[in-house]
Amino acid sequence: xxxxxxxxxxxxxxxxxxxxxxxxxxxxxxxxxxxxxxxxxxxxxxxxxxxxxxxxxxxxxxxxxxxxxxxxxxxxxxxxxxxxxxxxxxxxxxxxxxxxxxxxxxxxxxxxxxxxxxxxxxxxxxxxxxxxxxxxxxxxxxxxxxxxxxxxxxxxxxxxxxxxxxxxxxxxxxxxxxxxxxxxxxxxxxxxxxxxxxxxxxxxxxxxxxxxxxxxxxxxxxxxxxxxxxxxxxxxxxxxxxxxxxxxxxxxxxxxxxxxxxxxxxxxxx
Amino acid sequence: xxxxxxxxxxxxxxxxxxxxxxxxxxxxxxxxxxxxxxxxxxxxxxxxxxxxxxxxxxxxxxxxxxxxxxxxxxxxxxxxxxxxxxxxxxxxxxxxxxxxxxxxxxxxxxxxxxxxxxxxxxxxxxxxxxxxxxxxxxxxxxxxxxxxxxxxxxxxxxxxxxxxxxxxxxxxxxxxxxxxxxxxxxxxxxxxxxxxxxxxxxxxxxxxxxxxxxxxxxxxxxxxxxxxxxxxxxxxxxxxxxxxxxxxxxxxxxxxxxxxxxxxxxxxxxxxxxxxxxxxxxx
Numbered sequence: 001x002x003x004x005x006x007x008x009x010x011x012x013x014x015x016x017x018x019x020x021x022x023x024x025x026x027x028x029x030x031x032x033x034x035x036x037x038x039x040x041x042x043x044x045x046x047x048x049x050x051x052x053x054x055x056x057x058x059x060x061x062x063x064x065x066x067x068x069x070x071x072x073x074x075x076x077x078x079x080x081x082x083x084x085x086x087x088x089x090x091x092x093x094x095x096x097x098x099x100x101x102x103x104x105x106x107x108x109x110x111x112x113x114x115x116x117x118x119x120x121x122x123x124x125x126x127x128x129x130x131x132x133x134x135x136x137x138x139x140x141x142x143x144x145x146x147x148x149x150x151x152x153x154x155x156x157x158x159x160x161x162x163x164x165x166x167x168x169x170x171x172x173x174x175x176x177x178x179x180x181x182x183x184x185x186x187x188x189x190x191x192x193x194x195x196x197x198x199x200x201x202x203x204x205x206x207x208x209x210x211x212x213x214x215x216x217x218x219x220x221x222x223x224x225x226x227x228x229x230x231x232x233x234x235x236x237x238x239x240x241x242x243x244x245x246x247x248x249x250x251x252x253x254x255x256x257x258x259x260x261x262x263x264x265x266x267x268x269x270x
Numbered sequence: 271x272x273x274x275x276x277x278x279x280x281x282x283x284x285x286x287x288x289x290x291x292x293x294x295x296x297x298x299x300x301x302x303x304x305x306x307x308x309x310x311x312x313x314x315x316x317x318x319x320x321x322x323x324x325x326x327x328x329x330x331x332x333x334x335x336x337x338x339x340x341x342x343x344x345x346x347x348x349x350x351x352x353x354x355x356x357x358x359x360x361x362x363x364x365x366x367x368x369x370x371x372x373x374x375x376x377x378x379x380x381x382x383x384x385x386x387x388x389x390x391x392x393x394x395x396x397x398x399x400x401x402x403x404x405x406x407x408x409x410x411x412x413x414x415x416x417x418x419x420x421x422x423x424x425x426x427x428x429x430x431x432x433x434x435x436x437x438x439x440x441x442x443x444x445x446x447x448x449x450x451x452x453x454x455x456x457x458x459x460x461x462x463x464x465x466x467x468x469x470x471x472x473x474x475x476x477x478x479x480x481x482x483x484x485x486x487x488x489x490x491x492x493x494x495x496x497x498x499x500x501x502x503x504x505x506x507x508x509x510x511x512x513x514x515x516x517x518x519x520x521x522x523x524x525x526x527x528x529x530x531x532x533x534x535x536x537x538x539x540x541x542x543x544x545x546x547x548x549x550x551x552x553x
Contacts, residue, residue, distance in 0.1 A: 001352065001355075001356050001360060002356070004352055004353070004356070005352075005353050005356045005357070008349065008353045008373075008427075009372065009373075011349075011424070011427075012372075012373065012376050012424075012427065012428075013376070014391070015384055015387030015388060015390075015391060015424065016376060016379070016384065016387065018387055018390055018391065019383065019386075019387050022390070071283050071284040071287060072284060074280045074281070074283065074284065075280060075281045075283070075284035075285070077280055078276070078277040078278065078279070078280025078281040079277075079281055080277075081273060081274070081277040082277050082278070082281065090281065090285065093288050093292065093293065094288075096292065096296075097288060097292050099481060100292075100296070100485075100526065101481075101482075101484060101485020101486075101502070101525070101529075102485060103485050103487050103502045103505055103506070104296075104299070104485060104505075104522050104525065104526065105292070105295070107299065107505055107509050107518065107519075107522060108295030108296050108298060108299045108522070109291065109295045110509065111295070111298055111299065111302060111313070111509075111515055111519070112294055112295035112298040112299075113295075115298060115313075146287075146290075146291055147291060149287065149291070150287055150288060150291035150292055153284055153287060153288070154288070157284065182273070182276070207378060211379075211380040211381070211382070213380075213382050213488060214487055214488065214502075217506075218509070218510075227380065227382050230380075230382055230383065230386075231382060234386050234389070234492065238386065238389065238390075242386075246380070246383040246386075249379070249380055249383060250379040250380065250383060253378055253379045253380065254375065254378075254379065257375065257378045261371075
């Protein structure tokens with residue numbers, strides 16, 4: 001049994017190790033190790049396309065995780081006091097958001113937005129003041145941020161709601177009994193207690209958005225994110241440069257995951 | 271402002287976002303699936319079932335998905351169960367958490383990067399070259415259903431281990447001792463106590479993996495090399511290459527329907543299975 005488990009761990013980590021190993025190869029070939037070198041890391045970090053894709057990925061991940069944390073937390077708090085069919089409908093939509101395959105979300109968002117833009121753009125042009133260039137809405141960073149926010153917002157609602165349900169109502173009731181206004185109770189009692197869940201939700205949302213390929217593939221228009229860059233590089237043939245990027249991305253996700261875990265663990269203890 | 275109004279005000283922004291970015295797009299897909307393809311690609315309004323009648327044209331994608339998704343789920347289960355058992359029942363509590371975290375960590379790193387690693391391993395200079403040394407010449411692994419299955423199992427194994435671990439961890443270990451004290455052989459204890467008690471974890475793990483696999487695109491695209499394709503790959507082709515939005519929408523609607531039907535049947539089956547188990551345990 002022990003040997004079997006060891007075997008599964010080897011299975012889980014060999015591919016990751018291979019990518020990390022080949023990223024240090026000095027040669028051009030992506031599948032043969034020809035001496036240790038950090039040159040592919042330098043090459044990747046000096047590649048303007050990689051840097052632009054990285055910048056886009058970080059921006060999208062940061063903005064959508066922030067929006068999702070705020071909107072998701074507000075919704076989770078508000079939902080506590082809502083019952084009946086409206087509540088069931090909202091819960092159903094949240095579950096649909098998490099269950100529907102990413103590829104369907106990507107496609108649906110693409111065709112819906114393109115259709116809406118096709119109607120809105122001529123209208124915008126007709127009402128725009130004479131002599132000025134009317135704006136043309138198109139797929140790009142805003143649509144990608146909106147799509148990622150939709151999915152991660154559902155994640156945050158689920159995470160924060162689980163934390164809220166675990167809280168005892170006694171504290172906020174006591175606060176209300178002592179005539180603290182609701183806003184004050186929320187700020188001084190509820191918010192500190194659910195803060196770790198919000199932060200964990202933010203980090204998970206960030207990781208999701210940063211790693212997402214399939215939704216971005218449809219919704220990003222002509223913009224490139226890091227997963228899109230990696231995917232198209234693989235299509236052209238893997239180079240050690242892609243391995244170096246992959247290794248850095250995995251390391252970054254790992255750091256975020258550890259931070260999220262530490263925060264959740266600490267809050268459980270206190 | 272009443273408390274009721276305040277609650278609605280808090281939920282409204284998230285609700286509006288979900289409405290515009292989820293409910294509206296999904297409704298558009300449903301509406302588009304009854305339309306027709308514009309001559310230059312895109313969509314023209316119509317009310318026809320033609321797209322649904324054309325679905326058999328993409329039958330292979332559905333067949334591949336509906337064979338490889340259950341197969342991959344089953345393979346992941348078979349590989350995951352002994353590991354989850356070892357971690358939950360046989361491991362020193364001191365090491366449990368860290369060993370479990372080690373299983374889950376890969377799942378949180380990009381599936382794109384983890385999948386393409388298998389292009390090296392299964393490609394000509396990887397495993398086949400190694401097999402060649404042992405005299406098995408000319409074995410082709412990459413771009414086969416086998417490669418896609420390996421990628422699937424690799425990608426989703428952590429998601430299978432976790433719920434089974436949780437179920438087995440909750441299991442009262444004294445039950446296992448009681449069973450063996452009463453003279454049950456280890457296999458009998460496993461079949462009559464351990465396995466039935468972990469059925470909820472198995473059910474959760476299988477459902478999570480199966481649902482994700484139904485919409486899979488990346489793994490078949492990278493490891494199937496266009497020869498082994500899923501519905502997800504057909505969708506990418508229809509929307510981005512042939513720009514047949516009406517037919518693509520019908521395929522998407524059908525995918526969701528197939529998912530709903532299989533998951534419902536599966537849940538019924540699990541419910542019945544756990545019901546009969548209780549009958550047995552009463553006897």
